[in-house]
Amino acid sequence: MNKNYKDTLNLPKTSFGMRANLAQKEPQFLSRWKEMKLYSRIREARLGKPKYTLHDGPPYPTGDLHIGTGMNKILKDIIVRFQTMGDLDAPFIPGWDCHGLPIEHKVMTELASRAQEMTDSQIRQRCRQFALRYVEANRKQFQSLGCIGDWDNPYLTINPRYESAVLKIFKLMVEKGYIYRELKPIHWCFSCRTALAEAELEYRDREDPSIYLHLPLISPIDRLFPGEETGPASILVWTTTPWTLPGNLATAVHPEFQYVLVTYPDPESKQIRRMIVAEGTLERVARETGVAGYSIVGKVPGRELEGLLYRHPWFDKECPVILADYVNLEDGTGCVHTAPGHGQEDYLSGRKYGLEIISPVDGDGAFTDEVTDLAGRNVLEANEMIVERLRGKGLLLSRQTISHSYPHCWRCHQPVIFRATRQWFVSLTNRGLREKALDEVERVRWVPNWGKSRIRAMLERRPDWCISRQRKWGVPIPVFYCRKCGEILLDPGVIENMIRLFEERGSDCWFELSEEDLLPQDVSCSHCGGRKFKKENDIFDVWFESGSSHRAVVMENSELRYPADLYLEGTDQHRGWFQLSLLLAIATTDQAPFRTVLTHGFVVDQKGEKMSKSRGNFISVEGALKKFPADILRLWFSSVDYRKDIGVSLDLIRKISESYRKIRNTFKYCLGNLSDFKPETDRVPLGEMDEIDRWALQEVEELRDRVTRAYQKFEFHKVYREIHNFSVIQMSSFYMDVLKDRLYTYAANGPERRSTQTALWEITSILTRLLAPILVFTAEEVWEYLRSMTDLEESVHLSLWPAEQPEWRDEGLKEKWDRLLLLRAEALKLLEKYRGEGMIGTSLEAGIVVQVADPEWEHLLKEYEDELPKLFIVSEVEVQPVTKGDFDPAAHATELPGIRLLVGRARGEKCARCWKYSPTVGDFRDHPQLCAQCLEQMAIC
């Protein structure tokens, strides 16, 4: 009789599919979480618990979210969920940075010429719609990524309350004297009469004069260059913008370069002239200017030239030689004409040396009255006249024409000039702000720790912060000017009034209301007593807005703790949000707004190169979500060390799916074998569990410990690796493989099977929670199955982190099992050899004799002799003690000294039920195909 013994086995049974089908399931989970108000439920569950505040840095709302922005939110989400499961109250308020040029620029491009007929308010309304549209789209994408948070109440920098908080910060800074107004050069389009941002420039080729000119030295140089030579001496400079020469205030040299004094005969005056140029440029300069027959008189490093005075090329005044390390040898003479009102670097040098910032050019690009004989002339048109004037004065050495790339206006395509205008600044020196910031940096924990030196270096050398922009889409700077005398009205009382107005009506009121309506009743000019004012046209730099979030969001929300526990952004924010938040927080509250700053690298392509749309290697959140479910994306981002740059491609993400399936299959196996397990009734107490199951608990407890530490240190790639390796090594290839015999063939309710099920239950329950912050959907899916077996929280995301189980630790047991596993590896290797030779197929066809000459091993193996067949998954194992050197000649040596192995066919016949070979098969009349063990187990049933 060939009975179907398969029916007598306890085979795994579960509807938990090998195929995840996440594309369908994820939206279902999302809507269920929404229905059950998961986020609020978590808040209620953690009410009164210690707080943990991760303050979200606001991304810019755009049509195509960079996958890196998605990664950033995923990392934040992992942390928030981990802390929440750690029984902390960790709310997450997402935000968006809605003002700023990119949106204004896009809206203006869309509107094109229609913009001219629209009011500022109308244009701002367009910008608002644009921003809100993308906030909405982005919100959906972040939610699809499985990120949890108060998505119904995010913070937007365009919210009235947020805008008023920006003014609160401004007011405090005005009161403390941080705010001042000063000239600064900016890109200016004189045909549109407007300031232009970097993004509004387009570079085109343009022809300009390229001139070398002498700046006559007044200071004696005999001491620097001792020699017989006399005659007029000069510093030679080069420029392609002769019109900026009236604004010249200094000449910059590099402190480290060598400078030479050169003599040459002037072909016109027949005089010997002397001039200073950088040694490294001399040959080229001579070639370009046609200077022949020169000789070098002497050589000094640039720093010794500092302070020499020369005569201004236009006006009757003296100007100094200064030092600057941006001077290069590639073009020019290594001596750089410096006009602080006409260039960025020039401006910084001007600030450094306390030079005046002059810019005798008006909004139409014409010289002002200060440049007497050129007043009213357009600066670019005046170039030639200036060149001729220099020639007349004998200052011009050479004149050529150069074609070079030059900034033009994005709208009218006319060339742009650098022109100094009045701008608003935050002083870094007032009240020692810079030093205070550097002190606070020391109190913050920077992860990785090099973040500290990075931000220190930036703080140490950054100039005062220019906070004004000549745009419309932003928070207006709440200052006024006296219509009568032009005096600035920068007054805390006035600002206080604006704070109130902004809170009620938003910053739009600035554009909608008249000065009279914006100002309190009794305001008059402190200078002339005038009562009519004009409001400021400038708005705040968007960084001033986002840098105010610590107040607008964290301080003003009682749910959150200030200072925040964590800020987490890319390393670009060391200069951006981290630094500017730090400055504003210190200026207004004397402390850093964060305790820990964690940074991640940039998402780059597979080759490690920058992602950009033009290169075609750009991956958007939307694009990634179309190809992969969120859990796969989350697993991928958890698997890499995000502290460095993250090389990503769709192909790489695809590969992580394999690992996902491994983890998923581990769950499937566990759930399948727990289908008839009820923890309340079937659980076996630790002391009564079999050793192999206690070994498993010991292993999972160690895993829990390592994984918890990794989460605490934000090392999610270690979490991933630990869990994956645990699934593969401890579970799949050993424990779960060995277990099959116990689970399938032993009595369903017998002590062995229940012992193992107890371990599987604990492992599944722990593993699910260890993975919940990363695989938010899959963990929930597993949790549902666990919940059907016993009373558990409604969602895994409401559950608590698996507790430490010290009683599961068993060092003695671990040590013994580690050794048994070493022997197992040797046995398996040998079985493979026999399999290769065709002697066996499945390992159950084999029997093994372990010959042991080592007393310690012998003791261990004798103790576990009955366990060994199970561990090796063979049908029988015999342990044979031998005296040293007396091994069977046929026995195979192993890596373990004193141990040799003999492999042969197992004795007896194959049991039709458990498939093991046993001499007892055939002994039983009713079941001639079964072994004794199976008969026994079936009897228990």
Place this chain on the structure above:
RNA sequence: GGGCCUGUAGCUCAGUUGGUUAGAGCACUGUGCUGAUAACGCAGGGGUCAGUGGUUCGAAUCCACUCAGGCCCA
């Protein structure tokens, strides 16, 4: 050009204060099983530790330079 950072098998990562033959998982190849089966097991191949030059008895590890890449400046 400057500051900070990165560079270990095809991929993702480990490699204590410098110390045997540089490890793991995945992928790959071969193979077994067919009661985890759109699974699972076993075995195997694969690395000039970016390069060069130093320090040292000894360097993936320390130092210098170079190359490639990233972020932020200029």
